[in-house]
Amino acid sequence: MNQDNNKKRILTGDRPTGPLHLGHFVGSIESRVKFQDEYDLFYLIADVQALTDNHDNPEKVRSNVLQVAQDNLACGLDPNKSTIFIQSMIPEIAELTVYFMNLVSLNEVLRNPTVKTEIKEKNFGDSTPFGFVAYPVSQAADILVAKSNLVPVGKDQAPMIELSRVIARRFNTTYNSEIFPEPEAHFGVEKNLVGTDGDAKMSKSKGNTINLNDDEQTVIDKVKRMYTDPNRLKATDPGVIEGNPVFIYHDMFNDNKDEVNDLKERYKTGNVGDVEVKDKLALAINKFLDPIRERRKEFPIEKVEEIVMDGTKRTQEIAKETMQMVKQAMKIDY
Numbered sequence: 001m002n003q004d005n006n007k008k009r010i011l012t013g014d015r016p017t018g019p020l021h022l023g024h025f026v027g028s029i030e031s032r033v034k035f036q037d038e039y040d041l042f043y044l045i046a047d048v049q050a051l052t053d054n055h056d057n058p059e060k061v062r063s064n065v066l067q068v069a070q071d072n073l074a075c076g077l078d079p080n081k082s083t084i085f086i087q088s089m090i091p092e093i094a095e096l097t098v099y100f101m102n103l104v105s106l107n108e109v110l111r112n113p114t115v116k117t118e119i120k121e122k123n124f125g126d127s128t129p130f131g132f133v134a135y136p137v138s139q140a141a142d143i144l145v146a147k148s149n150l151v152p153v154g155k156d157q158a159p160m161i162e163l164s165r166v167i168a169r170r171f172n173t174t175y176n177s178e179i180f181p182e183p184e185a186h187f188g189v190e191k192n193l194v195g196t197d198g199d200a201k202m203s204k205s206k207g208n209t210i211n212l213n214d215d216e217q218t219v220i221d222k223v224k225r226m227y228t229d230p231n232r233l234k235a236t237d238p239g240v241i242e243g244n245p246v247f248i249y250h251d252m253f254n255d256n257k258d259e260v261n262d263l264k265e266r267y268k269t270g271n272v273g274d275v276e277v278k279d280k281l282a283l284a285i286n287k288f289l290d291p292i293r294e295r296r297k298e299f300p301i302e303k304v305e306e307i308v309m310d311g312t313k314r315t316q317e318i319a320k321e322t323m324q325m326v327k328q329a330m331k332i333d334y
């Protein structure tokens with residue numbers, strides 16, 4: 001086992017609200033898998049956070065907990081190197097959240113750009129759950145309960161990690177301790193991956209994803225419906241490459257660079273139809289997904305469950321240690 005206590009730690013996670021997609025892959029999964037050799041990596045299944053905007057739909061969260069773990073395992077997260085755990089099974093995270101709330105002002109969380117955007121997107125009206133607004137604080141507790149040094153996430157999560165750094169610093173200063181490291185963010189790609197509809201972000205709620213567990217035909221169908229250059233009506237019209245979702249995906253998922261360059265050249269000069277560009281893209285994405293499909297077979301759901309329970313046990317021990325130190329520093333260690 002590679003899980004040794006001298007290595008620097010990583011904590012990263014997903015909300016279990018649906019199967020993970022290509023945006024998750026390039027945004028965070030890819031770097032997780034790379035980092036797991038060098039770091040002691042914790043992968044959190046954020047079921048408590050998922051409930052902050054799905055409290056009335058617990059079945060949706062429950063049914064995706066093992067699914068997101070399996071998606072990560074299929075992508076190469078190695079249970080012999082990494083620790084996978086369920087957030088709700090670590091009550092210390094909830095406890096730590098309560099203490100951290102005193103270190104952050106209400107305005108700080110209300111001003112958090114990620115929270116602001118999400119509140120708008122989710123159309124809460126004037127019923128935004130209190131728990132939802134507080135989730136950045138609980139995310140800091142996720143990260144800091146494991147004393148993580150590094151957090152690989154998508155770009156949209158930058159303000160979350162920044163707040164975790166602030167909280168770590170304030171805790172250490174206020175309680176005159178050195179318990180928490182200031183975690184650093186690591187971004188997989190510069191920007192979020194665009195959706196198949198050209199929206200700035202691939203996201204399940206927008207229905208513009210290609211999922212890691214999509215079968216071949218589903219990928220073909222989704223690529224067929226993808227947005228391209230809206231001003232290009234015929235194959236003989238010169239087209240625009242920049243910002244064109246089909247070419248953004250070609251650049252990311254097609255390993256045949258000569259083919260991509262040839263398609264781009266012909267697209268710009270009006271010498272290729274959308275059908276050819278998309279057929280080749282669907283092939284490339286399916287080729288990219290094939291090894292993930294193969295590896296998924298090695299992790300049937302019963303095996304995933306065993307792995308997750310093992311990882312949760314290890315995390316529970318670490319969380320208890322952290323909490324002991326926290327309570328001592330806060331003078332509540334009765």
Ligand code: TRP
Nearest residue numbers: 011012013014015046049139142
């Ligand atoms: N907020 C993250 C997302 O929506 C999921 C998450 C929860 C997370 N806790 C975390 C990510 C801790 C990194 C570290 O994708």
